[in-house]
Amino acid sequence: MDPREWQRTANGQAFLVSTAQDVLPIEFVQEALDNPAVFWAKSSSVANTKTMLDNSCTLGLFKVQDGTHTPIGMARMVTDYVTLAYLTDVYVLEEYRAFGLGKWLISCCREIVQDMPHLRWMLLMTGNAQAERFYQRELGMEVMGTRADEHVVAMGARKAHIETAGAAGASHASRA
Numbered sequence: 001m002d003p004r005e006w007q008r009t010a011n012g013q014a015f016l017v018s019t020a021q022d023v024l025p026i027e028f029v030q031e032a033l034d035n036p037a038v039f040w041a042k043s044s045s046v047a048n049t050k051t052m053l054d055n056s057c058t059l060g061l062f063k064v065q066d067g068t069h070t071p072i073g074m075a076r077m078v079t080d081y082v083t084l085a086y087l088t089d090v091y092v093l094e095e096y097r098a099f100g101l102g103k104w105l106i107s108c109c110r111e112i113v114q115d116m117p118h119l120r121w122m123l124l125m126t127g128n129a130q131a132e133r134f135y136q137r138e139l140g141m142e143v144m145g146t147r148a149d150e151h152v153v154a155m156g157a158r159k160a161h162i163e164t165a166g167a168a169g170a171s172h173a174s175r176a
């Protein structure tokens with residue numbers, strides 16, 4: 001898949017989302033996976049993390065300042081780019097939260113899956129009621145199953161539901 005990019009400003013700062021491979025530093029991903037807020041994950045070796053990223057559509061979120069790109073967030077979809085996308089590891093550094101960047105990352109994911117020609121399901125798992133409402137609103141996700149013992153909910157959406165979800169979408173972003 002050709003890499004895609006989106007740009008926007010938020011809170012008076014410039015940001016970029018990019019799916020280009022090898023742009024998001026492995027160290028950033030490992031730190032994100034070890035952050036207590038990312039309670040479902042745990043980092044592995046550099047080699048395993050590289051394999052994980054090589055086999056995912058990874059969206060890196062960067063702050064852009066004076067020509068430099070500083071990684072501040074990510075989301076990742078495990079996908080065949082045709083029929084299925086599993087969304088995971090959605091993360092924004094704490095100091096950049098509540099600027100609308102998480103919503104923007106998800107709207108970029110929505111654009112990517114909307115271009116998949118025969119998407120059957122977009123899937124995710126979450127253990128957080130706030131996240132459940134968020135994905136319902138932004139991606140048209142519905143709860144498909146619950147593992148009460150692990151406090152985990154599986155959610156999914158068909159293409160038609162994804163298309164009608166998200167009030168503003170990525171419309172305020174420009175595709176580079």
Ligand SMILES: CC(C)(COP(=O)(O)OP(=O)(O)OC[C@H]1O[C@@H](n2cnc3c(N)ncnc32)[C@H](O)[C@@H]1OP(=O)(O)O)[C@@H](O)C(=O)NCCC(=O)NCCS
Binds near residue numbers: 038092093097132
């Ligand atoms: C979830 C997260 C990516 C949101 O990033 P953000 O840049 O603050 O998001 P936005 O500013 O675009 O706000 C979008 C929504 O995030 C939701 N949100 C806030 N904290 C959240 C959390 N811990 N889990 C899920 N959603 C959360 C809010 O409901 C908000 O919705 P609103 O528009 O009704 O206010 C960020 O809080 C984060 O990295 N949390 C830790 C990791 C995590 O919980 N990831 C998602 C797990 S499924």
